[in-house]
Amino acid sequence: MTLPESRVLLVVGTRPEVIKMAPVLGALRERCPALETRSVFTGQHTTLVESVAAAFDFSPDYDLAIMREDQSIYDVVTSASKGVADVIRDYRPNLLLVQGDTATVFAAALAGYLEQVPLGHVEAGLRTRDKFSPWPEEGFRRLTDAITDLYFAPTARAGGLLQSENVPAEKVYVTGNTVVDALTYVAEQELPIKNPTVRGFLESLSEDHQGILVTAHRRESFGEPLDRVFSAIRRLVEEHPSAHVIFPVHPNPNVYGPAHQALESVDRVLLTEPLDYVDTIGVMQRVRLILTDSGGIQEEAPTFGVPVLVMRDVTERPEGIEAGVAQLVGTEIGRISDAVTKTLSRPPLKIRANPYGDGQAGVRIADIVHSFLTGAPRFTKDWIGGEPVRP
Numbered sequence: 129m130t131l132p133e134s135r136v137l138l139v140v141g142t143r144p145e146v147i148k149m150a151p152v153l154g155a156l157r158e159r160c161p162a163l164e165t166r167s168v169f170t171g172q173h174t175t176l177v178e179s180v181a182a183a184f185d186f187s188p189d190y191d192l193a194i195m196r197e198d199q200s201i202y203d204v205v206t207s208a209s210k211g212v213a214d215v216i217r218d219y220r221p222n223l224l225l226v227q228g229d230t231a232t233v234f235a236a237a238l239a240g241y242l243e244q245v246p247l248g249h250v251e252a253g254l255r256t257r258d259k260f261s262p263w264p265e266e267g268f269r270r271l272t273d274a275i276t277d278l279y280f281a282p283t284a285r286a287g288g289l290l291q292s293e294n295v296p297a298e299k300v301y302v303t304g305n306t307v308v309d310a311l312t313y314v315a316e317q318e319l320p321i322k323n324p325t326v327r328g329f330l331e332s333l334s335e336d337h338q339g340i341l342v343t344a345h346r347r348e349s350f351g352e353p354l355d356r357v358f359s360a361i362r363r364l365v366e367e368h369p370s371a372h373v374i375f376p377v378h379p380n381p382n383v384y385g386p387a388h389q390a391l392e393s394v395d396r397v398l399l400t401e402p403l404d405y406v407d408t409i410g411v412m413q414r415v416r417l418i419l420t421d422s423g424g425i426q427e428e429a430p431t432f433g434v435p436v437l438v439m440r441d442v443t444e445r446p447e448g449i450e451a452g453v454a455q456l457v458g459t460e461i462g463r464i465s466d467a468v469t470k471t472l473s474r475p476p477l478k479i480r481a482n483p484y485g486d487g488q489a490g491v492r493i494a495d496i497v498h499s500f501l502t503g504a505p506r507f508t509k510d511w512i513g514g515e516p517v518r519p
Contacts (some may be wrong), residue, residue: 213239327405
């Protein structure tokens with residue numbers, strides 16, 4: 129029998145967290161009515177979150193509004209941890225849920241630990257084994273996993289890494305990645321691209337043209353690495369007359385200014401403001417290739433059979449590389465250029481099962497949470513993985 133004090137608190141702070149926690153929040157509220165579930169939004173991202181919140185009908189119960197101009201990571205962690213701690217003392221949850229590896233995740237996990245609230249970590253177990261790459265995400269997720277009670281690993285590999293770090297097997301659950309749930313929900317609606325500039329750009333492409341989506345925002349790439357990426361983009365449009373690049377530029381000054389200075393006048397390169405989630409999915413469905421340093425896009429693109437060139441030296445998501453849908457290219461100009469040429473010369477990938485999930489991760493996580501809090505038996509089983517994607 130469910131105890132009256134069975135309360136769950138989800139904490140999110142950035143656009144990816146809202147996207148990946150929306151399926152969990154939805155499943156908890158739809159399938160576990162005996163549990164009281166509330167959500168906290170720290171405000172680590174602001175404008176980037178608005179369209180995502182609308183797409184998933186996300187309306188937090190608590191908005192900490194921590195964002196301040198020119199604040200540091202120290203400021204984010206301090207403000208978020210104090211704000212979450214205040215909510216915990218008021219709401220007194222029996223379980224705290226966080227997702228991923230942001231400053232919000234670590235701050236909330238720390239607050240929960242100090243308030244002695246059990247912690248569930250969605251997307252636990254991702255590792256590069258280099259604490260400074262990606263920075264600070266690798267450190268945040270390792271520190272969070274050190275004080276977690278329920279580990280929701282997105283893949284069998286992530287679950288195995290947790291067990292290799294002496295996490296008890298009975299605390300590790302392989303659920304699939306919730307981003308596939310979110311992606312499937314949006315893609316099935318077949319919504320049109322709302323951004324008129326991007327829509328017109330794509331509609332102008334003939335069958336002989338090849339659209340390329342570029343995203344870049346990682347802190348470790350600021351400066352010279354990003355300058356090399358921009359040079360590689362200039363080279364690829366020079367070497368491939370059929371290539372047309374769409375680059376939604378992140379508002380961070382370390383990206384926005386250098387990107388416009390390097391690429392604003394380059395023919396067949398469209399620089400645009402960040403796209404909302406629905407438009408991002410729409411663009412991914414229509415391009416031939418993606419160049420990115422994003423973790424989420426590495427997980428999303430296999431659903432559409434779009435190859436991904438990962439502009440990083442290491443990735444915590446090797447499943448896509450093993451499946452043949454992604455390739456590490458770093459930020460060196462020649463390496464990126466060569467990879468683009470080889471990829472565009474190959475036949476498009478066939479759409480097959482996504483190696484990161486099956487669209488049921490949110491349901492599995494809600495089921496596990498319900499079982500943990502009530503003692504009821506689970507009705508779902510752990511995810512056993514998808515069929516490899518091959519060219």
